[in-house]
Amino acid sequence: MxxxxxxxxxxxxxxxxxxxxxxxxxxxxxxxxxxxxxxxxxxxxxxxxxxxxxxxxxxxxxxxxxxxxxxxxxxxxxxxxxxxxxxxxxxxxxxxxxxxxxxxxxxxxxxxxxxxxxxxxxxxxxxxxxxxxxxxxxxxxxxxxxxxxxxxxxxxxxxxxxxxxxxxxxxxxxxxxxxxxxxxxxxxxxxxxxxxxxxxxxxxxxxxxxNTKNPNLIDEVNKAKKSMPKKYFLRNYEACPDAFQGQIYDEFSYDKHVQDFEINLDNYKVIIGGQDWGYTHHGGFVIIGITNDDAVDVLEEYTQDRIPVVSENEHQDTWVKRAKEAEEKYGTELFYCGPDQPVYIAAYREAGIDATAANNSVHAGIQTISTLMHIDENGHTQFRIHKTNCKRLAKYLPAYSWREARDGEMSEEPAKVNDDECDMLRYAVYSAARKWFRYLPEQRNQHREAA
The missing domain is CATH 3.40.50.300 (P-loop containing nucleotide triphosphate hydrolases)
Structure with a gap:
């Protein structure tokens, strides 16, 4: 046998x-x-x-x-x-x-x-x-x-x-x-x-x-409850299937997150762009700055419909021209672009713009932004949007919602409505976080609690 x-x-x-x-x-x-x-x-x-x-x-x-x-x-x-x-x-x-x-x-x-x-x-x-x-x-x-x-x-x-x-x-x-x-x-x-x-x-x-067999879990759960957005805590630690309903960025606060702050480029260790391709619907990019503390400031948005990436007509507005303007204004180091159009990414590179495909992990990207957006018990947040320069983003972030199925139940998939600016932000933040953050947001919060 x-x-x-x-x-x-x-x-x-x-x-x-x-x-x-x-x-x-x-x-x-x-x-x-x-x-x-x-x-x-x-x-x-x-x-x-x-x-x-x-x-x-x-x-x-x-x-x-x-x-x-x-x-x-x-x-x-x-x-x-x-x-x-x-x-x-x-x-x-x-x-x-x-x-x-x-x-x-x-x-x-x-x-x-x-x-x-x-x-x-x-x-x-x-x-x-x-x-x-x-x-x-x-x-x-x-x-x-x-x-x-x-x-x-x-x-x-x-x-x-x-x-x-x-x-x-x-x-x-x-x-x-x-x-x-x-x-x-x-x-x-x-x-x-x-x-x-x-x-x-x-x-x-x-x-x-x-799980009482792991003596560290109680302390870790309590730390997570303080530092994580509520819906992620309910889903990940309390196995709640109803945590994700309605508004995706449910901790978004116009008063806290949208401000007319002074932009000082010396405050950022890196400045990058997040590009979402579009023509008949809005395309464009956002410019974000990452501080030494891994906080994110959204400095400016460039959005428009019916703009080509490149054009043989030197007088026509193009995304290449706008990206070069942003590079000159902000010293943008890299553009993270929607990975669905590799030809457009190649066009940026041919024009001398440092561009690469963004990490398109939707759920991980949303969680990263949600964690940055979280307002702690002292009223602090790691996420700001420039009020004057980013009016569309400030408008559509609070409207970004989970898709509702025909039977009325909610899913953990974003609704594909007015999501262009939200995708630009996710491309920039999540791709940058994986390269330039000392810790991903959830790791950073745990590190600070332990310090």
Whole structure:
């Protein structure tokens, strides 16, 4: 049969109370919506091994089953699924943290399509859900999905759920919520008590602070509550799916953030631009200055519709001309540009303007700006907009909102309405933060609390 099978299936595993409850839960489908650092993927990894060996293997160990690792014919087959390849690698790491070496028959975790063979002829395949059409194959005995809410809509019902039908496989789901998206409708509603509840399902909910096994978490949670925008704290630490509703920059204050301050270029360690391409709708760029304390001042906006990037007519207004004007006025070091138009970026470079594609991570960019915009208990903020020079940005920032689906539920996707200036700002701030900030905003706030 292969190597020895040695794993603890006792009633307790040394976890905190919530983890112990999940360990001893026998439901076919277990959904865990938790705050970050609660330990959801630790218990899901442990539970995966328990389900494999106690739920499945014990029931078939005496059966004659034709199986062979060499011929890729496993006795039992499982999938571990993540929204993308990066999260897939983290899922593999978490599993290895709890997997005894004695259970590993062959380690293929570094392959382009990662897998593990466990004794005796049990196969785990690690899947990225970035391309759902590839999630096909024979029936599986169970699956463990990490960051479930981040999967694309319909992946569960169209691609994953059917793989469990033949063998009546089980499912473990972990996630931090991402608004009231498909996950709430198609998974959480089955697990929670209510109209759509399925008795084969059970829901677990937990806040970060419940992880009593990490002695530093209480202090870190309290620091985060003081320094983070409220909606990010509620989502990330209290697993609240309703945190993101309505206004995106809900801490924006015209009185606090929009000021006619004197612009002294010597106050900034770097000045850069953020460019959003547009023609029939408003395009343009903003110029921001970053102070030595990593505060951000938005110094000026240049926005207009129906302006080409370049033109053979030397008298026509172009974005190249305006960018050169900004360079001369502010000493702009670099323009971070919308990555959707590489030809336009090349045109800037040909004109002698230092330009590159911006980092277009929407959620991370919004969180960075929200954290800078946060007003602390002393009334201080790390974000200012020049009142006279940035009238459109000051107008549209408070109107920037989360998209509302047709059924009235909110998602964590911005509405694509009057968002041009907001995109310019995000391109500049988030791209610059990754290069010139000493700390990303959330790291900086933690550093200051500790100082």
């Amino acid at each position: 292969g190597g020895p099978i040695s794993i603890n299936f006792g009633k307790t595993i040394g976890g905190h109370r919530g983890q112990e409850e999940i360990w001893n839960d026998d439901h076919r489908f277990i959904d865990m919506m938790m705050g970050r650092r609660w330990g959801k993927d630790w218990i899901a990894s442990k539970k995966t091994l328990k389900n494999i060996y106690q739920r499945d293997f014990l029931s078939i160990k005496d059966q004659e089953i034709k199986c062979s690792m060499r011929r890729n014919m496993p006795r039992l087959l499982y999938w571990c699924v993540a929204p993308d390849y990066a999260l897939c690698r983290i899922q593999i790491k978490k599993l290895f943290e709890v997997l005894p070496d004695s259970l590993i028959q062959y380690d293929g975790s570094r392959a382009s399509q990662p897998f593990l063979w466990l004794y005796p002829e049990i196969k785990l395949e690690f899947k990225s859900a970035e391309k759902p059409e590839r999630l096909v194959g024979e029936g599986i005995n169970g699956l463990y999905i990490t960051e479930t809410a981040r999967l694309k809509k319909n992946v569960w019902n169209d691609n994953l759920r059917p793989t469990l039908a033949d063998k009546k496989g089980w499912g473990l789901f972990t996630t931090t919520p991402l608004g009231r998206n498909w996950y709430i409708d198609e998974i959480r509603s089955l697990a929670e008590p209510g109209e759509h509840h399925d008795p084969e399902w059970i829901a677990y909910y937990g806040k970060t602070i419940e």
